[in-house]
Each structure stands twice: as C-alpha cells, then as structure tokens.
Amino acid sequence: MDVHERYTHGHHESVLRSHEWRTLDNSGAYFTHLLRPGMTVLDVGSGPGTISFDLAQRVAPATVVGVDGNAAIVEHAERSARERGVSNVRFEVGDAYRLDFPDASFDLVHAHQLLQHVSDPVAVLQEFRRVVKPGGHVVARDVDWGGTMWAPLLPGLAEWMRVNQTVQRANGGEPFAGRLLRGWALDAGFDEVHSSASVWCFASTEERQWWGDSWSVRVTESDFGRHSKDAGIASDADLASIAEAWREWTRTPSGWYAMPHGEIIARR
Numbered sequence: 701m702d703v704h705e706r707y708t709h710g711h712h713e714s715v716l717r718s719h720e721w722r723t724l725d726n727s728g729a730y731f732t733h734l735l736r737p738g739m740t741v742l743d744v745g746s747g748p749g750t751i752s753f754d755l756a757q758r759v760a761p762a763t764v765v766g767v768d769g770n771a772a773i774v775e776h777a778e779r780s781a782r783e784r785g786v787s788n789v790r791f792e793v794g795d796a797y798r799l800d801f802p803d804a805s806f807d808l809v810h811a812h813q814l815l816q817h818v819s820d821p822v823a824v825l826q827e828f829r830r831v832v833k834p835g836g837h838v839v840a841r842d843v844d845w846g847g848t849m850w851a852p853l854l855p856g857l858a859e860w861m862r863v864n865q866t867v868q869r870a871n872g873g874e875p876f877a878g879r880l881l882r883g884w885a886l887d888a889g890f891d892e893v894h895s896s897a898s899v900w901c902f903a904s905t906e907e908r909q910w911w912g913d914s915w916s917v918r919v920t921e922s923d924f925g926r927h928s929k930d931a932g933i934a935s936d937a938d939l940a941s942i943a944e945a946w947r948e949w950t951r952t953p954s955g956w957y958a959m960p961h962g963e964i965i966a967r968r
Contacts, residue, residue: 705872724754745814749777756789767794816877825888844878856945878962890966912950
C-alpha cells in the first residue's frame, strides 16, 4: 500500500447513511447470475455489510466472508448481522493487498467502490486473482466521477466535483476508476474480462432529500472535509458553500443526479 493512501470519506454517519442503502439489487445486479447456493464468497471492502448480507442469502448454506480495513466498521457489520439474524456471514479486519487466505480459497471475490480508493488497483486485483479458485470470478464495480451529471448546473456542485476528484487523487485514489476497471483487470493477468456499466439516478423528492442531505453534511463533518482542508484543496468557507449548494439542489423540484459505474466480471 502507498504510504499516502487514505480512505477519502471515513465512516461518519452521513457516509454510513449512503453505504447502508447499498444492496445486491442496486449495486450488484451485473453478477447475480453467477451466484449459486453453496458458493464461497469473499467481499472485500465490505463496509457496513449490506451487500454481504444479500450475498449470504443467495449462497446459503455457504458462508460469506467480509473484509474491511477499518476495525470499527467491521464491528458495526458484525452487530448488524446479529440484529438481522444473518448467521452465514463473518467479518474480519484485513488488507486488500495481503489477504489472509490461502490460494484458490473462494468461488467468487467481490469488491464494490473499493478500487477507486487504492493506489495500486492492479496489485489488489492480482491478490483477488490469487485467492479465487480456477474457473471462479472476480467482480468489481466503481463509480466514474468524471461522468457524473446533475441538474440544475449549480456552480457550487461544480466546485464540489473539483474538490472531490482532487482530494481523492491526493489520497492516492483514482476518481475515474469506473472506465479503467477493464484495463486494470487485464494488467492483473485476467484473460477473460466482461465489462458493463450501470447508473444510480436520484431525482424524486425522497431521493433528493436522502442524497442531498447526506452530502451537505459529509462535505463539512466527515473525513472528506478534513482531508480537503489538510491538503489545501478547500477552505471551511469553500466547504460551507458546497454544502449550501447541495441543500439548494435538494430543495429544487427539477433536481436530478446521475452517477455512472463501470463493472467487470473477470474469470480466473
């Protein structure tokens, strides 16, 4: 791992609010045809575990293993599993570059919104390739911030995107990851890579309220804001202005936001 690599967003409540919205249906439909009862699955960068829980339901009675680098979020996921009564999932603290599993351990390795945050995505994919069984699959999905679209064209949201991309690169990540996934997988040694794309769209009153409120808080109170200031990318005043732009977008009936994602299914 690069010594400058940091997770841009952290695990503030405003971040968890969006991460816990993620499900297999809205974030993993591109690979659900591969899932079978009894499959062994590794979910890397599992966060609060919502996608892991859906995976566990699909592959029961086999166990899904979720790995995340943050001990607090692993404890959060374990607590959620107990509350939901999901018994065939476990969570561990781990490093995506050095997974603590033997070669050829899993039928499928999954990563959602992970590779955009690592400084060497090819090395991470090589590690995924190591732990997946011959004939198994590595599946990954990441946003491409360079293709994100919104209306109305508020200057504050254009500034948000500038800050967002700049701070992610300062933290060792790649905001255009979605379009680069295929190339990274080929460089990691996969010969058979299927590519696709899908979009999250937030436009209804309820969707704008949820997404806009989350970001209006995130820019000033989460690690995103702190990292932006630490790197000299944005000031408190800049972040306050961005937060107000998100509140304005939320209040606007014509508000619309689309977030494109690249997806890969790579066969070992």
